[in-house]
Amino acid sequence: MLAAGEGRRSGHHTNKVLLPLAGRGVFTWSIESARRLATVTHTVLVIREEDRETVMATLDREVGQPDVAVVVGGDSRHSSEWQALQALAPMIEAGEIDVVVIHDAARPLAVTTMFASVIEAALEHGGAIPVRDQGHLTALDDGGEQPPDRVVAVQTPQAFRAGPLLEAYRLADADGFVGTDTASCMERYTDVPVLCVDGDAGNIKITFPEDLFLAERLLAKADWDLSGRQRHRRESAMSHLRDLLPHGERDRS
Template identity: 45%
Template sequence: MPSPAAVVLAGGSGTRVGAAGNKVYLPLRDRPMIAWSVAAFTALPEFGTVVLVVRDGEQALARDAVGSGPVIVAGGANRQESELAALRALAPAVRAGEIDVVLVHDGARPLVDAALVREVLRVARTDGGAVPGLPRPGLAVAGEDGTLAGPADGLVAVQTPQGFRARPLLDAYTAAAADGFAGTDTAACVARYAPDVPIRWVPGSPHNIKVTYAHDLTVAERLLD
């Protein structure tokens, strides 16, 4: 039976959080932040393969942080290239039918829980694509002349992991690489290069925060309590 794979992206920087190096190695409780993000998938028996994408030159640092569980690959200059590097590593198993769904997660979201991961997997496997998000009521559309054009109902703040059937995802990223396209997230690439794949919204989690600034680490510590 085919199994899902997970990709954890850890090729960012620590500029906004105030770190001298990559923020994913900052301590959260008793271990590096990236170890929490990776463990969210390696702890689940459904996931036969977990790929951790890191900045080239940080492979040894990453291995010390996460142990022997994930496959570690070097990423590219941006998110799109890093996701492509992971999908290329998974490509033989995808084409052989051994991997049916791939979930892509930000390493800077260390508090994702098993329930959300499994719901994204379920919907992606059933419908083709799944993206978690939190409703954002009370927002309005700003017109080009600086006026408010009215309320924008139905908006959500998008989270990760974002899950998609593996073969259309691989094909989409291969086509995007040929065009030099770089999307804002996984869903953006799929929407452009695999328009026949439905992308379903699933309710996200308020605990699934992204650590961007220094105070976000404090919030994450409190949420762990």
């Protein structure tokens, strides 16, 4: 679970995955979704060192399970993934872990069935990434229109067989290669096929302040079973999030 980004575009100095969403930290939603699966046996949360105190307090309060390993990430997504894999390496080498799932903590609405889908596909094919169709992109040259290419948006969680994934990142570390995402490293150093599975329109990434409002609305629409205490905290969270929006956006909310 990657939670080491700065999230500057969220309009707040706080790491966006630590912001409140429906009464709990953004990053704990997807931890809970993944851990509903019996097949998910280990969880590694990659954080910034400066967030450690807040992260540990939030985990204790909202997850309440001590078996989430917390490691400090690097200066890129790739290096943060490598830190997580090194934490899992002894268990991968011992054959205790078949598949590793990489997920952005800034995607709090990834549902349990999506985690299950990519894990199943990775077990069968080697790797799996969820994608959403974004329509056609038409390229032009001096002769006019070229055949359109389909554009897709790649989401997380992404899942890969553990052994080849660990080996790919070891080779990348030796070469000094920094991939843009997990799949790019796998494609460079292995011949493991990566299957595209259906993404989810609701699996939004928290990038801008308004994304938090959208996530709130999606959670409300899904009729999540919130306790009275959580509902009270949810109202406080909404008040806090309104302060992050420009005045025009506040008026429309």
